[in-house]
Amino acid sequence: MSTPYNFKKVEPKWQKHWAEQNCFAAHDDKPNKYYVLEMLPYPSGRLHMGHVRNYVMGDVVARSKKAQGFNVLHPFGWDAFGLPAENAAIQNKTHPAKWTRENIQTMKGQIQSLGLSYDWSRELATCEPEYYQHEQKMFLDFLAKDLAYRKESWVNWDPIEQTVLANEQVVDGKGWRSGVPVERKLLSQWFLKTTAFAEDLLQSLETLKDWPAKVTTMQHNWIGKSVGAYIDFKLNDSADSIRVFTTRPDTLFGASFLAISPDHPLATKLAKDNKILQKFIEEFKALGTSEKSLQTTEKKGFLTHLKVASPFEPDQLLPVFVANYVLMDYGTGAVYGCPAHDERDYEFAHKYKLPIRPVLSALPHGEPLDVSKEAYGGEGFLCNSGFLNGLSIEAAKIKAIDALQKQSLGESTIIYRLKDWGVSRQRYWGCPIPIIYCDHCGVVPVPADQLPVTLPEDVTFDKPGNPLEHHPTWKHTTCPKCKGKARRETDTFDTFFESSWYFLRYCSHPTDKAFDRSITESWMPVDQYIGGVEHAVMHLLYSRFFMRALSACGYLKLDEPFKALMTQGMVCHETYRTADGQWVYPGDVVFKEGKAYSTKGEALKIGPSEKMSKSKCNVVDPSDMLEAYGVDTVRLFILSDSPPDRDFDWSEAGLQGCWRYVNKLWKLLDEVTEKYCGSSGGQPSAKAQAVEKRLHQTILAVKQDYEQFHFNKAIARVRELSNAIEDLSLDHKDDLAVAYESLKVLLQLIAPMMPHLAEEAWQSLYKESGFIFDAPWPKADPKLAAEDKIILAVQVNGKMRGTLEVDKGLTEKDLLELALNMPTVQGAVADKSIRKTIVIPNRVVNIVV
Numbered sequence: 001m002s003t004p005y006n007f008k009k010v011e012p013k014w015q016k017h018w019a020e021q022n023c024f025a026a027h028d029d030k031p032n033k034y035y036v037l038e039m040l041p042y043p044s045g046r047l048h049m050g051h052v053r054n055y056v057m058g059d060v061v062a063r064s065k066k067a068q069g070f071n072v073l074h075p076f077g078w079d080a081f082g083l084p085a086e087n088a089a090i091q092n093k094t095h096p097a098k099w100t101r102e103n104i105q106t107m108k109g110q111i112q113s114l115g116l117s118y119d120w121s122r123e124l125a126t127c128e129p130e131y132y133q134h135e136q137k138m139f140l141d142f143l144a145k146d147l148a149y150r151k152e153s154w155v156n157w158d159p160i161e162q163t164v165l166a167n168e169q170v171v172d173g174k175g176w177r178s179g180v181p182v183e184r185k186l187l188s189q190w191f192l193k194t195t196a197f198a199e200d201l202l203q204s205l206e207t208l209k210d211w212p213a214k215v216t217t218m219q220h221n222w223i224g225k226s227v228g229a230y231i232d233f234k235l236n237d238s239a240d241s242i243r244v245f246t247t248r249p250d251t252l253f254g255a256s257f258l259a260i261s262p263d264h265p266l267a268t269k270l271a272k273d274n275k276i277l278q279k280f281i282e283e284f285k286a287l288g289t290s291e292k293s294l295q296t297t298e299k300k301g302f303l304t305h306l307k308v309a310s311p312f313e314p315d316q317l318l319p320v321f322v323a324n325y326v327l328m329d330y331g332t333g334a335v336y337g338c339p340a341h342d343e344r345d346y347e348f349a350h351k352y353k354l355p356i357r358p359v360l361s362a363l364p365h366g367e368p369l370d371v372s373k374e375a376y377g378g379e380g381f382l383c384n385s386g387f388l389n390g391l392s393i394e395a396a397k398i399k400a401i402d403a404l405q406k407q408s409l410g411e412s413t414i415i416y417r418l419k420d421w422g423v424s425r426q427r428y429w430g431c432p433i434p435i436i437y438c439d440h441c442g443v444v445p446v447p448a449d450q451l452p453v454t455l456p457e458d459v460t461f462d463k464p465g466n467p468l469e470h471h472p473t474w475k476h477t478t479c480p481k482c483k484g485k486a487r488r489e490t491d492t493f494d495t496f497f498e499s500s501w502y503f504l505r506y507c508s509h510p511t512d513k514a515f516d517r518s519i520t521e522s523w524m525p526v527d528q529y530i531g532g533v534e535h536a537v538m539h540l541l542y543s544r545f546f547m548r549a550l551s552a553c554g555y556l557k558l559d560e561p562f563k564a565l566m567t568q569g570m571v572c573h574e575t576y577r578t579a580d581g582q583w584v585y586p587g588d589v590v591f592k593e594g595k596a597y598s599t600k601g602e603a604l605k606i607g608p609s610e611k612m613s614k615s616k617c618n619v620v621d622p623s624d625m626l627e628a629y630g631v632d633t634v635r636l637f638i639l640s641d642s643p644p645d646r647d648f649d650w651s652e653a654g655l656q657g658c659w660r661y662v663n664k665l666w667k668l669l670d671e672v673t674e675k676y677c678g679s680s681g682g683q684p685s686a687k688a689q690a691v692e693k694r695l696h697q698t699i700l701a702v703k704q705d706y707e708q709f710h711f712n713k714a715i716a717r718v719r720e721l722s723n724a725i726e727d728l729s730l731d732h733k734d735d736l737a738v739a740y741e742s743l744k745v746l747l748q749l750i751a752p753m754m755p756h757l758a759e760e761a762w763q764s765l766y767k768e769s770g771f772i773f774d775a776p777w778p779k780a781d782p783k784l785a786a787e788d789k790i791i792l793a794v795q796v797n798g799k800m801r802g803t804l805e806v807d808k809g810l811t812e813k814d815l816l817e818l819a820l821n822m823p824t825v826q827g828a829v830a831d832k833s834i835r836k837t838i839v840i841p842n843r844v845v846n847i848v849v
C-alpha cells in the first residue's frame with residue numbers, strides 16, 4: 001500500500017530535527033569555508049513572495065555547498081531601524097521598538113516555515129544597542145581618521161513634518177506625506193568621506209568578475225569620473241576671478257558667457273542688494289535638490305552686471321549669469337557656456353540671444369561645422385581658436401591646459417560625480433550619532449568609554465519633527481571635556497549605515513567589539529551575495545566604502561565585501577480589474593474558459609503580469625500557498641520557472657504542476673523502495689542502462705547548474721531523469737535495482753531545492769541513518785556519462801549534405817567510407833574525382849571534388 005506524501009507532517013518534522021541537531025551551525029574553527037548571504041530584510045511584518053524567492057535561492061546555494069562538503073556560513077538578521085516603524089507609531093500609537101520586535105517575531109516564524117538552512121545563533125537586529133553601539137565606535141574612528149566630518153549642506157525640508165526628506169520623498173516638489181511644497185534648507189549635517197576612495201572604488205570594479213555587469217556599470221556611472229580642468233575667469237572690475245570646471249578646455253575660444261549656480265556664494269552676495277535676484281534664487285530653491293528636477297525644468301538665467309575676461313582673449317568680455325541649470329555641488333558650481341558645442345548652453349544662448357561660435361570643423365583647417373539648428377557635440381578639429389587651430393580635440397585639450405597652467409589661469413583636474421555620504425537624519429528610530437555640542441568646547445565626540453548612546457524609550461510622536469529633539473531630558477548632558485552643560489546630537493544615522501557592515505558581525509559577534517578580526521577575516525569576503533538590483537548603488541557602494549574605511553582604521557584588512565553577486569528578478573503576477581477599474585486579488589478570481597470573473601460573476605479585465613504590489617492587488621500571500629501546497633512545492637515552483645535574474649511569473653497553474661510532480665515523485669519513491677529487495681547481479685535492460693547513463697550525465701550537469709544559478713535547468717534535468725526511471729519495469733529485478741539506486745542519487749541532487757521531501761525519503765524510505773546533506777555528494781562516472789555516439793556534419797565542397805551518427809573512435813578511413821555511402825553525398829560527388837578530404841574530429845567530414 002503506498003502512502004501519500006503528507007507535507008503537513010513531514011515538513012515540520014524535519015524542520016524540528018534540523019533545529020534540534022543544530023545542523024546548520026557554521027564552524028569558525030574548521031576549514032573549507034563558504035559564506036552565502038541574502039540581503040537582510042526590513043521587518044515590515046509580512047513576508048512577501050519577493051522575500052521567498054530571495055531566501056529560497058540563497059538556501060539552495062547554502063544547502064548545495066553544504067552537501068558538497070563545505071563549511072557553510074548562512075546567517076540571517078533584520079534591518080530594523082527606519083521610517084515605517086515611526087509611521088506605525090504615529091498611526092497605531094505603538095512604540096517603534098515594540099512594533100519592530102513584534103514584526104521580527106512574526107516574520108521569523110514565517111521564514112522558519114520555509115525550511116531555510118540558517119545558523120540562527122548568529123541572528124542580529126540592527127536596532128538593538130548590542131549591535132548599534134559598535135557603529136558608534138566606528139563613527140568615532142572615522143572622525144579620528146578624517147573619514148567623517150560635519151558641513152552645511154542643502155536639504156529638502158518639509159516644513160510640516162519638520163524633517164529632511166530624501167529626493168525620493170519629494171513628489172512634484174511636495175512632501176510625500178504632508179503634501180506641502182518642500183523648501184531647500186541649509187543644514188549642518190554629518191558626512192562620511194566616500195570620495196576619499198572614489199578612484200579605488202572605481203578601479204576595483206574591474207576585480208568584481210562575478211558581479212552582474214549591469215551593477216558594476218551603474219556603480220561606474222554613479223562614481224562618474226570626469227577628467228578636465230579648472231579655469232579661472234578674471235572679473236573685469238576687481239582682482240577676483242570665478243573658477244569653473246570643464247571637461248572641454250579645447251572649446252574655450254567658443255565661450256560666450258559664464259554661469260554660476262544660484263547657490264554659489266557670489267550669487268548670495270549679489271542678491272544681498274538685489275530683490276529680483278533674491279526672488280530668482282528663491283524660486284530655484286523651491287525646485288528641490290534632485291538632479292532630475294534640475295535637468296528637466298526650463299533653463300533660466302539672471303543677468304548680473306559682472307563681466308569676466310576670456311582667458312585666451314582677454315579683450316573678450318563675457319557676461320555672467322546666475323543660471324538654474326548649474327549645480328553647486330558639482331565641480332565648482334560655475335561653468336563657462338559654449339553654446340555651439342553644448343546642448344544646455346545652446347538652449348540658454350538662444351533664450352538670452354548670446355553668440356553661438358562654432359570652434360570645430362570636420363577636417364583639420366576646414367570650415368566650421370554648422371550649428372544653426374543645434375549644438376554639435378561630436379568629434380572634430382579645432383578652428384576659430386587661435387593657437388589651437390587644426391588640432392584634434394584631445395590634442396587641443398592638452399595644449400589649452402598647458403597654456404592655462406603657464407599663465408596661472410587654471411590647471412588640469414579630475415572630479416567625481418560621487419558625493420560624500422550625508423548620514424544625518426532627523427529621526428528617532430535610528431542609531432544616535434555619538435556627538436555632544438558644548439558652548440565652550442564646540443563639537444565633542446562622545447568618549448568611547450561612554451558608549452553606547454542609547455535611544456530613550458519614553459518618547460512621544462504627537463508633535464511633528466524629531467522626538468529626540470522634543471524629549472524633555474535626553475539631549476541635555478554634560479560636556480566630556482569641561483563638564484559644563486552641553487547638548488547631544490539629536491540626529492540619527494541613515495539606516496544604510498547599519499547595512500554597510502552587518503555581514504562582518506555575522507562572522508563573529510563578541511560583546512566588546514564589532515567583530516573578532518581573525519575570525520571575520522577567515523570568513524570574509526562573502527562568497528555569494530544575493531539581493532535586489534535596486535541596491536546596485538547605495539547599499540552595495542556604501543558597503544564597499546565601509547570595508548576601505550574600516551581597513552584604514554585598523555579593524556581588518558579587506559577591500560571588497562562581496563566576491564560574487566547575484567541580483568534576482570522580481571516576482572510578478574497578472575492583474576485583474578472590474579469594469580469600473582477596481583483591482584481584484586487573484587484569490588478572488590474565478591476562471592471559466594480562459595476568461596476571468598469575480599466571485600460575484602462580474603467579468604474582469606486581465607492585465608499584463610507586473611511586479612506584485614498591494615496597490616494593484618496582484619499579490620499572492622506566501623502563507624496561503626504554504627498552507628495549501630507545502631514548502632517544497634512552493635520552493636520547486638519558484639525555482640523552476642525562470643532563471644533567477646529574470647522576472648518570475650507566479651501562476652496557480654504552474655504551482656499545481658509542481659504539486660503534481662511532488663506527489664508523483666513521492667509515489668515513485670515509495671513504490672520502488674517498497675518493491676526493492678536487493679540486486680540479483682544480473683544484466684539490466686538496455687532501457688535501464690540508458691537510465692544509468694542519464695543519471696551520470698545529470699550528476700555532472702546539476703553540479704554545474706547549481707554553480708551557475710541555473711536552478712530551472714537543474715529541475716528540468718531531474719524531472720527528465722525521474723520520468724525515465726518511472727518508465728522502467730519494476731518487475732524486472734535488475735531494472736528495479738537501477739531504479740532504486742538512481743532515485744537515491746536523484747534525492748541527493750534535488751535535496752537543496754526540496755529538502756523536506758528528500759530528507760523524508762532518505763531516512764524513512766531508504767532507511768539511511770544520517771541527514772541527506774551529510775552524505776557524500778554523488779560522483780559521476782565520466783566514462784558512464786560520456787555519449788558513445790557522435791554526430792558529424794557531412795559536406796561536399798563545404799556544402800552541407802547531411803549528418804552521420806556514428807560510434808566514437810572511428811578512423812578517418814571508416815568515416816570517409818560511411819560518408820561516401822550516403823546517397824546525398826553520392827549525388828553530389830557523381831562522377832567527379834575526389835581531390836581532398838578534410839576530417840575535423842567529432843565535427844565535420846568535408847569532401848572536396
Ligand code: ANZ
Nearest residue numbers: 226245246247248251326327330331333335338341342
Ligand atoms: C565647457 C563646455 C563646453 C562643457 C562644451 C561641455 C561642452 P561631465 O562630463 O558630467 O563632468 N558643468 C561643469 N560643472 C557643472 C555644474 N556644476 N553644473 C552643471 N554643469 C556643469 O560634464 C562636465 C561639463 O558639464 C563641463 O564641461 C561643464 O560644461 C558642465 F562644448 O564646460 B563644460
Ligand code: ZN
Nearest residue numbers: 438441479482
Ligand atoms: Zn565643554
